[in-house]
Amino acid sequence: MGSFVNSCVRIIKADSIVLLAVAATAFGLSAVARSQGQKPAVFFAGQLSDAVELRDLALSSADAFRHVASLTMEVGPRLAGTPGDKAAVAWALSTMRELGLQNVRAEDVTVPHWERGDIEVRITMPYPQTLAATALGGSIGTPAGGIEAPVIRVADLDELSSIPAAEVAGKIVFFDRRMQASKDGADYTLTVKARREGPAKAAAKGAIAVIVRSVGTSSARLPHTGKTTYDDAIRRIPAAAISNADADMLAMQLARGEAVTVRITMDARYLEDERSANVIGEIRGASRPDEIVLLAAHLDSWDLGTGAIDNAAGVGIVLETAVQIIRSGKKPARTIRVLLAANEEFGVSGGKAYAEKYMADLHNHVVGMEADFGDGKVWRFSTLFPDDRLEVARALHAPLEPLGIEMGDNKTGNGADLSEFKKLGMPVISLGQDGADYFDYHHAASDTLDKVDPDNLRQVVAAFVTTTWLAASGDTDFGFRDPEEETKP
Amino acid sequence: MGSFVNSCVRIIKADSIVLLAVAATAFGLSAVARSQGQKPAVFFAGQLSDAVELRDLALSSADAFRHVASLTMEVGPRLAGTPGDKAAVAWALSTMRELGLQNVRAEDVTVPHWERGDIEVRITMPYPQTLAATALGGSIGTPAGGIEAPVIRVADLDELSSIPAAEVAGKIVFFDRRMQASKDGADYTLTVKARREGPAKAAAKGAIAVIVRSVGTSSARLPHTGKTTYDDAIRRIPAAAISNADADMLAMQLARGEAVTVRITMDARYLEDERSANVIGEIRGASRPDEIVLLAAHLDSWDLGTGAIDNAAGVGIVLETAVQIIRSGKKPARTIRVLLAANEEFGVSGGKAYAEKYMADLHNHVVGMEADFGDGKVWRFSTLFPDDRLEVARALHAPLEPLGIEMGDNKTGNGADLSEFKKLGMPVISLGQDGADYFDYHHAASDTLDKVDPDNLRQVVAAFVTTTWLAASGDTDFGFRDPEEETKP
Incomplete structure (x- = not known):
């Protein structure tokens, strides 16, 4: 696979109409424009070549594992309401700033505090x-x-x-x-x-x-x-x-x-509610800053393990996706927003608080993605798009094929922290990870760093960065779903 | 393998000199007599055909798993000195009697009592x-x-x-x-x-x-x-x-x-010493009852799991080996003695007490075997025999080959509960089991019944019953080692 990816990258970098057509054929893309200047059906060719470049850089150099190691070792268990949860918020703020995200902030969320x-x-x-x-x-x-x-x-x-x-x-x-x-x-x-x-x-x-x-x-x-x-x-x-x-x-x-x-x-018993926070950082969009591509991962964990696969892995994936784009020097048109959400495990408090706070911005959320399924490689690309935007889904999937990712359906149910906006029609992309061993460790004491494979995470970040870049770097219309229409019998 | 074994059994049952020679060749035996009446180099041909018959019956019908299930469920953890240890002794006595062993008895052993x-x-x-x-x-x-x-x-x-x-x-x-x-x-x-x-x-x-x-x-x-x-x-x-x-x-x-x-x-702390017991049962030898083939397995376990692989599996293996011989109606010449030893884990108290009690009988112990390595299939046959008895080792190994068991060396160190007599020269046979996953569970809370594979145990019992029968059914001289000679530089 590696050499195929590399040869594609080289072809695309040549930036000639003929060679791009070859590359587009190799990717099975009917929807890609045949030159940079031409109005594309879905993406500009330059978007695609940048996405492929980012993908292959991530494959060789993305290091999401360091974030997973840092969060699990320096913070450890971080159940909502506990001191670990507050330490995680502080960790997320300082880590995002260190990594160069913009508009880094903590937004208050009230969370329950239950004691095992x-x-x-x-x-x-x-x-x-x-x-x-x-x-x-x-x-x-x-x-x-x-x-x-x-x-x-x-x-x-x-x-x-x-x-x-x-x-x-x-x-x-x-x-x-x-x-x-x-x-x-x-x-x-x-x-x-x-x-x-x-x-x-x-x-x-x-x-x-x-x-x-x-x-x-x-x-x-x-x-x-x-x-x-x-x-x-x-x-x-x-x-x-x-x-x-x-x-x-x-x-x-x-x-x-x-x-x-x-x-x-x-x-076991409930104590008084506690304060926690959604931690947010962004890469501000250059030309369409109000339009948001949302990357979510919950920051909290259960208390039995150190929350490595659930969900330091997801935190590492979305943070490193941002890092890869920041490091490349490429400027997205739209804003890429990383949301590390509070208390997913114990009631999705952060996801709900986010939706409440940003309700007026609902329709500015172009598309949402979430990482919350451990460290397995991405093997399936699924969506929840308006039915008339399946062409966009296919175009997004094409450059993921060399990563071994197959095309799924348009009915993904993933994304707990996105669920409020999803219910209201926000398009969602699911990069489905291989969870064959995920439930060996999920919510148990064994959820520790040794279960996380740094190589797997490179592939996951490669998929996230490819998709994120394609969504954020142009003006592609993802549409907005009509939930009422969807639920009609 | 199954059909090869079966065809050998059928050939041997025909009991003709010519066909037996074919079978002997198939087993690679040079040391087997060519007819029942002739004085054999190592074993009588009838011993071999009986052993093969027992082996194949065990392969299809031995049920050591029921003993493992019974001991782990009805008794559970049984660390020396605890009530579980005493319950295990009672379980062993009643189980041995129920299974038809003879001279069933508990022999006092003083054990330490340590509390985690x-x-x-x-x-x-x-x-x-x-x-x-x-x-x-x-x-x-x-x-x-x-x-x-x-x-x-x-x-x-x-x-x-x-x-x-x-x-x-x-x-x-x-x-x-x-x-x-x-x-x-x-x-x-x-x-x-x-x-x-x-x-x-x-x-x-x-x-x-x-x-x-x-x-x-x-x-x-x-x-x-x-x-x-x-x-x-x-x-x-x-x-x-x-x-x-x-x-x-x-x-x-x-x-x-x-x-x-x-x-x-x-x-953690020590409490007062407690009483425990070695539990012993026998199949009395018909013609050489004073000569003993010893099958040992320790009855105690650590306290964290239910002691399924360590060592209810071993207990089940030696008990079921006896059951297979009892059920067959065949009468061994020598006495087959099953020793379920007290407190191996915490100082080999039972092994030492046995040696002390039976010291006068040391040289009547023809050969010893022990089961204490979980539920893995036997893959290697090793011995600790006098150097001039390697022909016996090879002859014992031959009928194990169809079980996928390779020939090991003459330097086995296995057998904690046999170690006192082993030190004094008693020949030892080791049926080395596959322990690739044994140490995933060994001495940990995960040592529970679900780790035990009933099919594996059938193969192990088949190997034990084959070897036990060959050792106990004739007059083969296993010799006695000279430990002083062995330790010379």
Whole structure:
């Protein structure tokens, strides 16, 4: 691949109409103008050659890893509301300034402050065993002496809904669905439902606590946390995750057919709300500064690991994307805005606050991208564009092909921190990363720097910088979606 | 392989001189007699055909996994001196009786009782971070308030020995050698030296505590414990292991060149000695009952996991080997003795007690084998035989070849629970298992049932039953080694 990329770069640098046509053919581009001066269908040829140049420089020299190392080592865990979260905001401000971003600022965000506390989950009958467990984010604690009750196992919410409340009342509900690993992490969406909604749904049937098999794909004996959401109308009950190995243990004891009881003791609790911040830095646009290409990554992390893959990697990717453009000396027409968002994990506070603050600017947001899927290489380019702008999507994808990136669909659901503006019609690009091992570490203590591959990140930054440059360097019209139209049956 | 094995079995069952010669050739056996009646060089042909029959039955039907599941689920962690250890002895007695072993008995062993307690290891400067840590087995605790000191990093004992005591005094020594995974686990022997001897050696230079990078090959953020041994002449200092990811963190902070301080708070301690037991069961020999083929596996485990690979797997292997022979209805000439030894992990108490009790019988121990390397398939057959008995080794190996087992050397060092008699000259056979992932879980919380592959265990039992039958069913002379001769330069 390397030599193919290089030969393309050389061809494009020659800047002749004939050679550019060859390059355009090599990229499969019908939408690229045949010379610099001509009005392009999507991009000026100069935009494309600059993007390819930036791409290949990034491939050989981008160093997102240093940002990941710095954030995980110097700050470490940074759950919303904790001192680590405040340290992360300070880190982001000074790092952005050091890297040469403009208009660097912290914008206040109020965040919840939940404390995990200690936990003990123990099978007390028939075969006593201590289980590796952790509180689900937002869970209440138990009384000091803990609670002990028989366990009822269900695979998922569907199975729970099929069981009469009388069989659930007074019990601990054990959600036992094992997540399957895959490149796109598709099974997460299915498996995480029980973690998110299970405690509320189980409480509605009279359960007194919930245990979920960790939404994770590792055999390491470490539980994976993540937010659960109670229903205000229903009594809150304690909720914990246990590791896959411990879920096996519990399931095996249950499979014997005897009554299995578990004791849960945990002191998770909410404290007062705290102040945090979205940290923003920009490369101001030279000719269209009010038009914004938004690169988002959340700055916060869960508290169990150091938040390396989730999401120091994403922070490193968007910061290094900006660095690559700044270093090149090239000036984008539009403003490239890097948003390091507060508290994604525990309620997307930063994403919501950003949307509120910049609502008047909504339609100036040309397109949004987010990095929040670890360190895997980008393998698929997807979009959420107006249907009449698919030509733009194809033109954006073409120079990514030499990076091994395939063309996805126009239905991406990615981008938690973009979700408010996305709902209102902002076009979104998703550079889908390979997440085959992402859920081995996601939301668990194992989410540490050693899981991050510097070489992978170079490819990811190469993809981000290519796409960012094409979006920001010209006047390409990405359109604006009509969400009402999209949701019509 | 399956069909080759089956065809050999069929040929041998035909029991004709000509066909047996074909089978013997297929096995590459020069040492096998050409008919049942003839005096063999090593084994009677009937021994070989029975061994092959047992081997192939085991390959298709041995179920060592059920013993592993039962011990890990019904007993779980069983560190010497704990209630789990006593429960394991009771489990072993009832399981052996249920499986039809003879002369089932528990033989008293006094064991130390050490308690891990809680631990907190935290970098306090320059970048505060909490490290995933656990006490090394046998470590003393710290004062209640913990101890805090600068850290000095060394790769290993050699590097420590090269540093003046003045540079070590008052510091916490960090042994930072990363173990490399391999099939034979050879790097364990090199890496474990710092865990075993490091605290004593560091204390001799005035260190106040020791941290070792876990002797383990996983990236899971879980520390691996294991015994450390103090020097009675030198002050004892607290010693802990941290996970690989945390060792990376500590090393990275140290690499910045600034002073790094760590606070260790741990309350590990010794309690009163406790009673435990070696559990023994036999298949009594029909014609040479006083001659013993010894199959050993330690019954105890560390406390962090449920001791599945270390060593419920070994327990399952030797128990199922006995089961396969009992079920076949075949009667061995010699006694097959299964020894489930007490407290291997924390001082080989059971192995030593066995040797003491049976010292008068030393020379009746024809040969010893041990299972203590997890669930990997057997890939190498090694021995520690008198040099004039290598023909026996080759003859034992021949029927293992179809299992994919290669011939190793005559210098095996395996067999902790056999080590007392081995030192005195007892011949030893090692069925070397594939340990490429063994040290991902060894002595860590991840040592749980999900790491054990039932299919692998079938192959291991097939190898054990083949070798055990050949050793126990005839009168083959394994000789007895002369340890003094062996240690001459």
